Amino acid sequence: MLKKILVANRGEIACRVFATAKKMGIATVAVYSDADRDALHVHMADEAVHIGPAASSESYLVIEKIVQACLDTGADAVHPGYGFLSENSKFHDALDAAGIVFIGPGKKAIESMGDKITSKLIAQEAGVNCIPGYTDVVRDAEHAVEISAGIGYPVMLKASAGGGGKGMRVAMNEAECRDGFERATNEARSSFGDTRIFIEKYIQEPRHIEIQVMADGHGNVIYLGERECSIQRRHQKVIEEAPSPFLDEATRQKMGEQSCALARAVDYQSAGTVEFIADADMNFYFLEMNTRLQVEHPVTELVTGQDLVELMIRVAAGEKLPLTQSDVTLTGWAMESRVYAEDPFRNFMPSTGRLVRYAEPQGDGVRVDSGVYEGGEVSMFYDPMIAKLITYGDNRNQAVERMVEALDNYYIRGVNHNISFLNALMVHPRFVEGRLTTNFIADEFPDGFNADLVVQDDPAIALVVAAAAHQLHQERGSLLSGHLAGHEHAAENSWVVMVADQQSPVTVELTDSGYWVGLNDQDYEIETEWSLGQPLFQASINGKRVSVQIETTAAGYKLFYRGAEINARVLSSRAAELSSHMLYKPPADMSKYLLSPMPGLLVKLAVMKGQEVKEGEELAVVEAMKMENSLRAIQDGIVAKVTAVEGDSLMVDEVILEFE
Known part of the structure; x- marks a missing residue:
């Protein structure tokens, strides 16, 4: 050993x-x-x-x-x-x-499977289903257009040395093909130092399903079921699960056997993953083989009961695999959510900074794989992943419900994060039903993520929690006033909870176990031990266990629950009446400025002072986490001032240039 x-x-x-x-x-x-x-x-x-x-x-x-x-x-x-x-x-x-x-695997496997062109040729020879495409190197943008016309749009342009969603572009037409070739080439050069691009047919309504293989140095190769990784954004996986809610046993076996055949073709040893794309009719096609441990390996560990890292270590030490294919069983269901330091309300731009508050969820069937701690730093130099949150259940519904509860309890402050977005995905009816494709996020959130889009199973939960929290604040104020002669007053118990323009009258009373709240002719019995200052309002509301993140703000309360972020004010009836007469102050007009949407490096500045630009014209390119983000003009104009130069490290909202 x-x-x-x-x-x-x-x-x-x-x-x-x-x-x-x-x-x-x-x-x-x-x-x-x-x-x-x-x-x-x-x-x-x-x-x-x-x-x-x-x-x-x-x-x-x-x-x-x-x-x-x-x-x-x-x-x-x-x-x-x-x-x-x-x-x-x-x-x-x-x-x-x-x-x-x-x-890990031997050099032969790494080299042959690390090159997407070579790997596809080997897969074809091994009898693995492959996507139609052009497997030779694409010379330039015009060559890409010629090839794509022959294959038929839509097509996918991919970096041969790519991975992690970098160096990939979907082209629906000739113009997108030219632009996509340039972008994919630039990302490939930046991330891998290899500009080779190939093209293949883009499968519509696709599902991303991968097979975990394990092989030793004694000729034994097995597969440990599949993972569904269809919930993706910009070709990066967001949520993974095992098994897939889509596959039947016959298709699982075919995919597994083809994966093992490919592993044998390259004398594979150690853990590896063969990735496939499947269409609505359960036809599946080879994408690539990752010759390493995958980010999403924990879901396979939970449903198989195997420690994949331990198996890798034992194989590397020369041992035989301790199990055969007949020993592999899939039990229960596992979900994984990738928790990132990014702002889903600003097009998922990366976020950096110190984790001022950090508390991981716990409970039955909950696992957190993280590399951070409270007070630690999330650096701009590396991938923005904070942690992987994994839940396990007897079935898919239980795994989903445990994930929703765990996300509700995951407390992160100091950097922006995607927990609200993850929870919005988890509670989405289409996700709950298992109707997934790699286009899920683009289909359901075409204009970006907005917490107002999240469907709540009971919108009243946030209202009654805000009311209960406010009542406790008032009771404390009343108690303190009792110690000041001439300032004694009893706490009110009738309020109006305001969310946006909606006003909801409530009545709140303290009980031995918590609170009673009357809202819309309904009674809500809240059992809780929550006290002022605690970030998590954990309670049983009418017998339902809930966990709501709550913060006191200058204007009231901010609540986070099941993907929704709610700003609530709790006012007296008179104050609520008067608030309707408050004048609206519009935000400052920043349209004449080009601001950096994220912390990153200004790798390209395409305009200069005095230059006339047209709507849609590229102004600058900011790189963050090895991903290029092209910033374009939203209207015609003339550049009045340029305040940044190529090579500058930019902060979020830093001014790059100003228009007349």
């Missing part, structure tokens, strides 16, 4: 590997950059080695530094996690040369 494992990664995946290694009695080594000096994975490891500046190109991606860290600490094996060097054959060579075990 291996004695000491260095994890050539950071964040939650490094913590995840350390947890299994420690369970197995194996010593651990972390590596860290300047930005990660105080990161959780550094504290979890037995030893830690500093490997350079914050930029990954100067730290986590420098092969020589990782190898030297192994030699300095005596690590006899490296687990690469995912991303960074996990699918880099040169890294594999360097470890081999140093006599260090790579916990």
Whole structure:
């Protein structure tokens, strides 16, 4: 067995590997950059080695530094996690040369499956269903248009060395093909240093389903069921589940057997994932093979009962797989939500900063894989993932309900995050029914995410919680006034809860176990031990368990519940009446400014002072987390002032230029 494992990664995946290694009695080594000096994975490891500046190109991606860290600490094996060097054959060579075990597949599998063009050819030879397309390298934009016309729109342009949704564009016509080729090429150059692009038919109403395979060095290859990863945004997975609510057993077996055939074709060892796209008729086609552990591996672990990291370690140590295909069973249902530091109300732009408050949910069937802690920093240098929230249930409905409750209880402050959006997806009727495609988010939120779009099963919950919280505030004020002579007064118990322009009269009374609230001729019995200042209002309301995040604001209360974000004011009847006469103050007109929508790097400035621009014309490109974001003019105008230059690091809402 291996004695000491260095994890050539950071964040939650490094913590995840350390947890299994420690369970197995194996010593651990972390590596860290300047930005990660105080990161959780550094504290979890037995030893830690500093490997350079914050930029990954100067730290986590420098092969020589990782190898030297192994030699300095005596690590006899490296687990690469995912991303960074996990699918880099040169890294594999360097470890081999140093006599260090790579916990992953061999070089042949990494090289052949890491290139999407080569992998498709191998898959075809192995008898795996493949999507029609052009598997040679596309020369330029005109060549892309010519090929696409032959295949027939829509098409998908993909970076050959791509992954993680980077270097991918869907083109519905010739103009989108030209623009998509340029964007995909730029992202491929930035992310992978490889500009090769290929094109394939874009499957409409697609579902993204992947098969987890595991193979050892003794000729044994098995598949451990499937994961459905159809809920995606910009080709990045958002929610994953196992098993798929779509597949039948016969199709699952076909996909599994084809995946194992592909693994055998490249002498695969370790954990790997074969990704497929399936259409509405359950036809499925090969997309790619990821020669590493996947982000979404926990859902497979929960439904199979297997620790995939432990299996990877044992295979790397030369052991045989401890189970055969007949031993693999799928029990229950698992869901995973990717919690990101991003603002869903501003087109999901990345968010950075310190986690001022951070509390993970707990409970039956709840698992959190994270690499952060309260007071820690979310850096602009790396992926914005905060954590993976995973829930398990006896069936899909239970797994979904547990996920909804866990999201309600996940408390993050200091950075923007996507929890409201995740919960909005979970409670969406179409998601609950399992009617998924990779276009789900684009179809259901075509104009972006707005919490007002979230359908609440009982809108009154937020109203009665706001009323109860306000009553407790008033009762405390009344109690304090009783200690001041001449200022005694009893607390009122009749209020009007205002949400936007809607006014809802309520009556509130304290009870032995909480509150009684009368709203719209209905009684709400609230049993709770909530006290002022607690961020989570956890209660039983008419027998239903709820958890509402609540904050006191200058204007009232802000509540977060099941994907909705509600700003509520609780006023006396007279104040509510007078509020209808308040004048509306419109927000400042910022239309003459081009603002950076996120923290990021200004990689392109396409205009200069005095230049005339037309609506839709590209003005600048801001890069964040290796993704390019093109900023375009919303109307015709003339540039009056340019306040930024290419290469500037921008803050959110920082002015880039001003129009006349």
